[in-house]
Amino acid sequence: MTYPPEPWYLEGRLYLSVWLTPRHESAGILPPGVRPVTLAGRALVGTAWAVYEGDGVLRYREVLRAILVRRRCRPLVTITGIWVDSEESRAGGRALWGVPKEPAVFTVTGRDRFSARARAAHGRECAARFRALTRTSLRLPVAFRVAQIREGRLHITPVRCRGRIRPARASWDLGALGQGGGPRRPRPLLSLLYEDARMLFGDVPPHPVPGNRARGDG
Template sequence: MPTYPPEPWHLAGQMYLSLWPVPRRALPPLPPGVRPLTLAGRALMGAAWVLYENDSVLRYNEVLSAVLVRDGLRPRVTITDIWVDSPPSMAGGRELWGIPKELAAFDVSRDKGFDASARTGSTALCTASFRPLTSLPGRWPVAYRVTQLLDGHLKTSPVRSRSTVGLARATWQIPPGSPLRLPADRPPLLSLTLHDFTLSFGSPAPTPSARTV
């Protein structure tokens, strides 16, 4: 089994994100006990390409889909499908947090914006193109929690990030037979670029308490 860093993972790079409103009945299966956060019967589903580079503890590419869920009234994110091109990332994601990572091959170009495709074996997963529209001033902090099923129990992990945010126009294509469950038959509600992000995923190991003699 490939070795991987302990949590938290400190990562940096580029993210290309699209969001869709999805009828609750059309969502992928969620872990037991996890409920989508809905408004008028619709949940929010996202998909992202992520390039972990620069000072990341691991360097790799990733494509994923996720659903906005809730723990009581507290919002959470659950990752439903995800592929990476790093065996250590796949092993760490599965064993540390219950993230269902699989392996894929990626083809990425940033010549005229962002164009990418991913394939697992002989099966094409998806392609996408992002074209920048405008950038927002400053660097934006974001904090949220990811909830996954790990060893039969829900595990919730903190995520903290900061990045330059831009609006983009994006197109996604999911070929027939792709295991990526995404409503890409219609344009995204919103697409964003998160450039030069820094991100911390997970919690440090608890410090052993001192023994009283």
């Protein structure tokens, strides 16, 4: 399976929720060398639905679960579960960055009132509903690094994104995606809609890669 070289330029919208879960529930699912960032003894966990469309190098949908971690004093993000509906994205994510993408079938409707369901192998499912709480948005650039195991070693990948953020209300049924931390129907601490997002995922090569757009670095 062929896939675009890094970095991937992606356009779309993301629906994000964050909540706290007991720290011990993250034991055994994080890469060696990183520890969960905690607040009052609880780990910070996030989930997101992404709808990548527009003029990016790939168009697909995904849902993921991630944990905020640290390596010594450096904050990072580790993705512990992620489903996608693109074989190119699945193959590229695993090969380039060690992101454990699995194939799934998605049903997605709406924008400000967003509803999504994903079904992976063996009947595993997860679902969520989001409702934007205001039309007013704030432009917010975001930069972070993802820590995964690739070829037996810790691999750190930079991510840069810019877009407009709005508060939202969300309800989730994480199902199998929530295994390893968090209740099946968690109550998010915070939910957001991140729209008109332009994301650059991966290292930028020292020289331009023909056919790959290096835009979106905010």
